[in-house]
Amino acid sequence: MxxxxxxxxxxxxxxxxxxxxxxxxxxxxxxxxxxxxxxxxxxxxxxxxxxxxxxSTPAKIRELLLTEMKSVSEGNKAKIDADALSKINKALSYLEGKVSLSVVISVFMEFDNWMAEVDPAEAVKLTVFHKQFINYRAEQDSLK
Known part of the structure; x- marks a missing residue:
């Protein structure tokens, strides 16, 4: 070189x-x-x-997407192909056998709403654990 x-x-x-x-x-x-x-x-x-x-690491892809999102939200022109990076990141998550945090949140919300109708007291207890798990997953995802 x-x-x-x-x-x-x-x-x-x-x-x-x-x-x-x-x-x-x-x-x-x-x-x-x-x-x-x-x-x-x-x-x-x-x-x-x-x-x-x-x-090429999932963590770097996420970092680039977050940086690009912040820049675009501040009114700047896109500097990278965020759509392509997002698709790659989604594929990597799929290959890791892990669903995205947004899917986890969506499922928990749907479950919590259903549980509130079935057994409101139990729903309150479970919601506490759901929030803890979401925080845990968010922290784990940020480390990658």
């Missing part, structure tokens, strides 16, 4: 591409380096291979 370019913005550009998942177009707009230069760096320094290694 070649030696990294000495340009003062090279480290920033590399980080934005590899770790933040930004496109060369978005990086060019953000830091003022031409797309041509970024493409040269990308090919010369094998940014795509580096990005693949870093961004």
């Amino acid at each position: 070649e030696k990294a370019p000495k340009h003062k913005l090279y480290p920033l550009a590399e980080t934005l591409f590899i770790e933040q998942g930004m496109t060369c177009t978005a990086i060019a707009e953000k830091i003022g380096v031409t797309e041509t230069t970024l493409s040269k760096w990308r090919n010369l320094m094998e940014w795509d291979a580096k990005r693949d290694k870093i961004q």
Whole structure:
């Protein structure tokens, strides 16, 4: 592999591409380096291979999606293909044999509503455990 370019913005550009998942177009707009230069760096320094290694973990995918969601909610243009990442994340969760937290919450809500009609006192007791489990799962999911 070649030696990294000495340009003062090279480290920033590399980080934005590899770790933040930004496109060369978005990086060019953000830091003022031409797309041509970024493409040269990308090919010369094998940014795509580096990005693949870093961004292929479920935890990183979730982190990227959350960061992108925050950015878009602040009125910024999307920098990554969040739809594709979301689909990949869903597939990974499926392969892990684990349902998403939103599904767990939905099932618990439906069960709690049903249980409230059948035995209100027992429903109250179970709801406490459901909330504890949801908090536990949220914490576990954030660690991945």
